[in-house]
Amino acid sequence: MTPDLLEEGAQRAERLAELREQGLSGRTAGSLRAIYGRTVPRGQVDVAHGRILYLEDVSVSFDGFKAINRLSLDIAPGELRCIIGPNGAGKTTMMDIITGKTRPDEGTVFFGSTIDLLRYSEPEIAALGIGRKFQKPTVFEELSVFENLELALATHKGVWPSLQFRLVGEQQDRLLEVLETIHLKDSVRRRAGDLSHGQKQWLEIGMLLMQEPLLLLLDEPVAGMTDEETERTAQLFLTLKGKHSLMVVEHDMSFIRTISEKVTVLCDGAVLAEGTLDQVQADERVIEVYLGR
Amino acid sequence: MNTTALPTPVATDLLPQKGPLLTRKGWSGVFVALILLGVMAPVLNLLLPAGHPLHLSDYWVGLLGKIMCYAICALAMDLIWGYTGILSLGHGLFFALGGYVMGMYLMRQIGTDGVYKSELPDFMVFLAWKELPWHWALSHSFVATLLLVVLVPGLVAFVFGYFAFRSRIKGVYFSIITQALTFAAMLLFFRNETGFGGNNGFTDFKRILGMPLATQEMRMALFVLTGLVLVGFYLWARWLVGSKFGRVLQAIRDAETRVMFCGYNPLPYKLTIWVVSAVMCGVAGALYVPQVGIINPGEMSPANSIEIAIWAAVGGRASLIGPIVGAFLVNLAKSVLTVTFPEFWLYFLGGLFIVVTLFMPQGVVGVVRSWRASGWKMPWSQRPATDTEARP
Numbered sequence: 001m002t003p004d005l006l007e008e009g010a011q012r013a014e015r016l017a018e019l020r021e022q023g024l025s026g027r028t029a030g031s032l033r034a035i036y037g038r039t040v041p042r043g044q045v046d047v048a049h050g051r052i053l054y055l056e057d058v059s060v061s062f063d064g065f066k067a068i069n070r071l072s073l074d075i076a077p078g079e080l081r082c083i084i085g086p087n088g089a090g091k092t093t094m095m096d097i098i099t100g101k102t103r104p105d106e107g108t109v110f111f112g113s114t115i116d117l118l119r120y121s122e123p124e125i126a127a128l129g130i131g132r133k134f135q136k137p138t139v140f141e142e143l144s145v146f147e148n149l150e151l152a153l154a155t156h157k158g159v160w161p162s163l164q165f166r167l168v169g170e171q172q173d174r175l176l177e178v179l180e181t182i183h184l185k186d187s188v189r190r191r192a193g194d195l196s197h198g199q200k201q202w203l204e205i206g207m208l209l210m211q212e213p214l215l216l217l218l219d220e221p222v223a224g225m226t227d228e229e230t231e232r233t234a235q236l237f238l239t240l241k242g243k244h245s246l247m248v249v250e251h252d253m254s255f256i257r258t259i260s261e262k263v264t265v266l267c268d269g270a271v272l273a274e275g276t277l278d279q280v281q282a283d284e285r286v287i288e289v290y291l292g293r
Numbered sequence: 294m295n296t297t298a299l300p301t302p303v304a305t306d307l308l309p310q311k312g313p314l315l316t317r318k319g320w321s322g323v324f325v326a327l328i329l330l331g332v333m334a335p336v337l338n339l340l341l342p343a344g345h346p347l348h349l350s351d352y353w354v355g356l357l358g359k360i361m362c363y364a365i366c367a368l369a370m371d372l373i374w375g376y377t378g379i380l381s382l383g384h385g386l387f388f389a390l391g392g393y394v395m396g397m398y399l400m401r402q403i404g405t406d407g408v409y410k411s412e413l414p415d416f417m418v419f420l421a422w423k424e425l426p427w428h429w430a431l432s433h434s435f436v437a438t439l440l441l442v443v444l445v446p447g448l449v450a451f452v453f454g455y456f457a458f459r460s461r462i463k464g465v466y467f468s469i470i471t472q473a474l475t476f477a478a479m480l481l482f483f484r485n486e487t488g489f490g491g492n493n494g495f496t497d498f499k500r501i502l503g504m505p506l507a508t509q510e511m512r513m514a515l516f517v518l519t520g521l522v523l524v525g526f527y528l529w530a531r532w533l534v535g536s537k538f539g540r541v542l543q544a545i546r547d548a549e550t551r552v553m554f555c556g557y558n559p560l561p562y563k564l565t566i567w568v569v570s571a572v573m574c575g576v577a578g579a580l581y582v583p584q585v586g587i588i589n590p591g592e593m594s595p596a597n598s599i600e601i602a603i604w605a606a607v608g609g610r611a612s613l614i615g616p617i618v619g620a621f622l623v624n625l626a627k628s629v630l631t632v633t634f635p636e637f638w639l640y641f642l643g644g645l646f647i648v649v650t651l652f653m654p655q656g657v658v659g660v661v662r663s664w665r666a667s668g669w670k671m672p673w674s675q676r677p678a679t680d681t682e683a684r685p
Contacts, residue, residue, distance in 0.1 A: 101550075121553075121558070122550075122553040123553050123554075123555075123557055123558040123559075124558075126553065126554050126555060126556035127556040131554070132554050134550075134551070138548045138550065138551045139548070139551070140540075140543065140544040140547045140551065141547050141548075142546075142611075143540060143543060143544065143547075144309070146308060147540050150537065150540075151537070151540060151541060151544055151552075151557075152555045154556075157555075157556045157557045157558070158561065159538060159561045159562055159565050162536065162537045162538040162541055162562075163533075163536050163537070163538045164536075165536065165537040165538075166311060167308070167311070172308055175308065176307065176308070179307075185307070188307060188308065188309065189309055207551075211555065211556065
């Protein structure tokens, strides 16, 4: 044990104690540094093995139809992964499984190396640090933009804390920061239901950011956006990459070209191909699926 | 976390701040209501002679007292239906449970002055019962009665709500089950052997806390008490819906899946507001029984519970004052119409519900609000600019 190692360990212990006091899990996407001989506190995501999400041999069928068929997929911390595939390939079902909405018939889903996601409910999975944007923008229409973001804020989510909740300075700053990021600063007091389609998409992304998730699942985030809005969304995702891990399902190829490093093609509930967009587009099997030869 | 000193004034300027419980205008409204209830009504009823033009007759004291109990139910309905989007068609059950708890206390207060001169209530003597059934063991104590008025409806609501919400029963299915629940309870209470007084229920009360019930002063005291409880519950409800808790409820109403993916478990939220709502109804029932002088299983009939929903709808859901206004309007209309055209009342009620649902989804309060937003113009003079009102 060298003095700096001791020092480092002491700092880490302090940080963890602080986090535990706040009742929150660690909120960094994690580094690849292996930390030997350490214990991972309950609820903290262990990404020491370089993977934040593992799906292995996952299958689910609805009335005999195999929506997901022995799907295996993993995502690295800080990675931005695009998922493409024809309609009915199982993209949304896969997100349903990760977020606890659908239970798979078989297979394992792990968040980091230690958290078995199949044992948690939707709100618990959200609290662990997985945020999800739906295909159809889902915001709280009758509440204002401000109230939408405030509800999504990462804090205690029980009844009693909610009754006594007051937005404190630090949280206000966080809210302002997100408002700035999603370009809705001038609409703080507007009713969310009155926003345009693209703005609702952004508000929903903003709500995800308020949750400070480690992993963001985004189902068609630029559907219905103008070219300019799409461009800005691409910029946003590129700034998020590294700090968060992102899984983006999209059909817009030019959007994918702007943001992607690695693309996974799903077909019939399983991975068909994986690689850069160019590699994938040159793949015979992918061409066949898309063009239906 | 690093706290680099950001210019906080910007934050406070830009972000809406948490508002006070009520606006200055709102507090004046509450103040006026308290003066009317606590000073004006007693003076006009007790001190002015019966022939005086401003005299408040006993008939009106009784009627308004009763309607204020209904208004509490409508307020409770609004919390669960208007704010949380869960339509209960079984709130009459909680009202009746509170009423029965208070009713049995009043029965015990009769003492040996009943027809059969027995310590036991008359209906039990009539059924040749020798002792009180176990579930009425605490009914002699006023303090226990007050506690049970809150606990019994609260516990029934908690148990029912826990299983219903945990099974994620929603929408019309939930409404039907609550309707069935109150119907089943009504059948149970109708039976003589269950010890709830059968179809006659409890009546012929004489005293409360040892004081005679049928005096003008006691009626006035109950009237004022009901009014204070109504105002108190209104303020409580305002506090609930003004907190983040209240906004989570509205969020559950608008997009429950999104609420879950934000990390909230909807179950404790729904359960809390469900129990609060049931308790409010129970208290309303307990205030109702000594004023009306009778409680019977008819209060649990499905139609009664549906009426509560109609009051809330007519007044305007998702505004707290709306249901109170609705309860007053509908019940005043009822007391007039059931006298003048008794056979048409139910048709009128049904028609009212259809008209309100089709043409006034925000209720009376919604109409007044959009009227105010248009600068108090007559509806026919603002035809060209209807976009403030015509929100689908």
